[in-house]
Amino acid sequence: MTRVLVAGESWSVTSIHTKGFDSFTTVDYAEGGAALLGALRAGGYEVTYMPCHVAAADFPWTMEELNEYDAVLLSDVGSNTFLLPADTFVRGRRTSNRLEVLRDWTHAGGGLAMIGGYLSFQGIEAKANYRNSPLADALPVELEVGDDRAEEPGGVVARLSDTHEITDGIEPTFPLLLGYQRLVPKDSARVLARFDDGAPLLVVDQYGRGRTLAYASDIGPHWAPEEFTDWDGFAALWQQAVAWLAGK
Numbered sequence: 001m002t003r004v005l006v007a008g009e010s011w012s013v014t015s016i017h018t019k020g021f022d023s024f025t026t027v028d029y030a031e032g033g034a035a036l037l038g039a040l041r042a043g044g045y046e047v048t049y050m051p052c053h054v055a056a057a058d059f060p061w062t063m064e065e066l067n068e069y070d071a072v073l074l075s076d077v078g079s080n081t082f083l084l085p086a087d088t089f090v091r092g093r094r095t096s097n098r099l100e101v102l103r104d105w106t107h108a109g110g111g112l113a114m115i116g117g118y119l120s121f122q123g124i125e126a127k128a129n130y131r132n133s134p135l136a137d138a139l140p141v142e143l144e145v146g147d148d149r150a151e152e153p154g155g156v157v158a159r160l161s162d163t164h165e166i167t168d169g170i171e172p173t174f175p176l177l178l179g180y181q182r183l184v185p186k187d188s189a190r191v192l193a194r195f196d197d198g199a200p201l202l203v204v205d206q207y208g209r210g211r212t213l214a215y216a217s218d219i220g221p222h223w224a225p226e227e228f229t230d231w232d233g234f235a236a237l238w239q240q241a242v243a244w245l246a247g248k
Contacts, residue, residue, distance in 0.1 A: 076117030111245025
């Protein structure tokens with residue numbers, strides 16, 4: 001069975017409620033990867049899901065640990081989550097650079113995907129900051145220096161631009177998306193889907209003996225409305241993407 005590790009797609013929100021003289025706080029926790037996780041499990045994949053706070057401590061530290069998986073998907077989780085574990089940030093201890101390990105694992109034959117979001121690629125205010133991380137070598141795209149978001153509240157359409165195992169049987173025109181990240185494909189990469197303005201949505205490449213994929217938009221709100229995640233092509237796209245990443 002194909003084994004997939006999905007890391008990211010979680011957040012907590014702390015709100016301050018002020019009512020005249022008095023105020024109080026509330027905290028809410030949410031996860032945004034249900035559609036993706038459901039699609040992969042429905043496709044028969046064995047999925048391990050690590051929300052951001054779990055990935056900070058438990059994301060694999062070694063090649064041997066990564067070898068437990070056929071594909072790794074990072075979605076809306078910034079580079080600092082992997083670069084600054086508690087032992088380093090809190091205690092000042094030397095630790096493994098997990099993004100170097102993930103890069104090397106991919107080069108040796110693993111399958112790596114990065115999915116867009118406010119803390120993917122460069123992200124909001126460039127806080128995801130993968131451009132300056134070891135993982136930039138493995139991604140099939142070049143990243144901007146700063147904030148790379150393209151907000152499209154009126155909606156934008158993406159269309160298939162190349163044939164590939166990942167897009168086999170997928171409708172050529174996708175439902176509307178509400179934003180994406182501006183990415184530049186590397187010279188060796190293939191762009192499988194583009195927005196009408198020419199910006200890439202789905203890019204793939206080989207990296208050493210491994211395979212890499214960049215998906216410039218989100219797999220949940222707000223960039224991906226329910227009309228997109230409920231679309232039949234959504235599940236098929238991600239099931240076939242993981243099969244390709246895993247070399248299956």
